[in-house]
Amino acid sequence: MIVIVDTGGANLASLRYAFDRLNQKAKVSQDPNEIQNAKAVILPGVGHASHVMKKIETLGLIKIIQNLAQPVLGICLGMQILFEESEESIDKMNTPGLGILPGKVIALKPSKYTTVPHMGWNKVKSITHNALLDSPTEFYFVHSYFISETAHTVSVCSYGENKISAIVNKNNFWGTQFHPERSGLSGSLLLKQFIKAAL
């Protein structure tokens, strides 16, 4: 069973339906036991980093998620909270993340060539051979914060002068900055690859 962690964001339905379309049973849950016993865990996240972290903390899931040994896929904000900290905060302090991957999430700045949020389809290229993406493909992005290239970045995309970490991986933890559940056939293919690697 795939478990989608109920982080309170609003895209839970679209994620669940994405797995439905792949004939893969996925359950939305906040229950530590269900999450620990899942074959694979999806960490969604829409909204604000501090709200999602607060929710995870309130549910007592911080240690549980940090110690997961099965494949974990963080999507969008769900990927960003895998890192140490984020500039997206409600006060002047950075929001602490789960700290599973080293690095800091920073704000995208608008420029002459780029509007913010980074919203729409952008081409993702792998820089390290990985299980999720072979050849360059467009995926749907929507975010205002990002992680630049890190030691754990396996695929990137360019937005203006920014090189954005599009897929990250460390051991069993994966993250995509884009939304595979909203990326048409390319997204379904990527989720299939994740399931194949996971189950």
Next chain:
Amino acid sequence: MLCKRIIACLDVVNGKVVKGTKFRDHKILGDSIELAQRYRDQGVDELVFYDITASCENRRVHEFWIDSMARFLDIPFCVAGGIRSRDDARLILNAGADKISINSPALENPGLISELVQEFGQQCVVVGIDSRRVHNTFMVYSHTGSELTTKNTAKSTVEWAKEVQTLGAGEIVLNCMDSDGVGKGYDIEQLIAVRQQTTIPLIASGGAKTAMDFVRAFREAKVDGCLAAGAFHRNELCIPDLKAFLIKEDIGVRI
């Protein structure tokens, strides 16, 4: 680089897609799910559903068809129409929509924009602006869903666009009412006026008929996306041909 977006807009009344001219005289064109499926298969990048009568009609019907859309659509979609509160927005987003678009309620209560942004995030809050030229300036109109209720708000379009951005909106859809349904191309001058004063994504709406209209909006007004309805519904423009034309014109789109 980020691809330019082609967005198909479906004006929906009770689950049926309709189309009017200059926001008037709506004709039924087909079933919303069938049309959405067709555009998705043709490679549209995003869909917008304007429930143009939702302000006063049955909310449950609304929720039910959004859920049906979310089950089969694997591309982003936005729902507009009658969203007046966080509760309305939550219902629609939880049913599976990626974004909500607000228009008249934002004019009545601009604070609603920041409330929605705080609760759901900037990325899912779109503000639609209905605008038309009055003398030598552009003015915002509200309640344009019906002929009887349309009114000039006495707000400048550019000033309102700036305010909307300051309040945290993630995207602006600029519906240029003078060009809507007329098929003479987007209102480039008006789009440029808003583009120059904002840094959030801007979507052109109203007037598309030929592939060249899209080229001009992307190239001259530097919009992030172009929205069209009638030109797609009436098969005047087919999305794969449009995208092939844009690529030939050196405009990056998703194939």
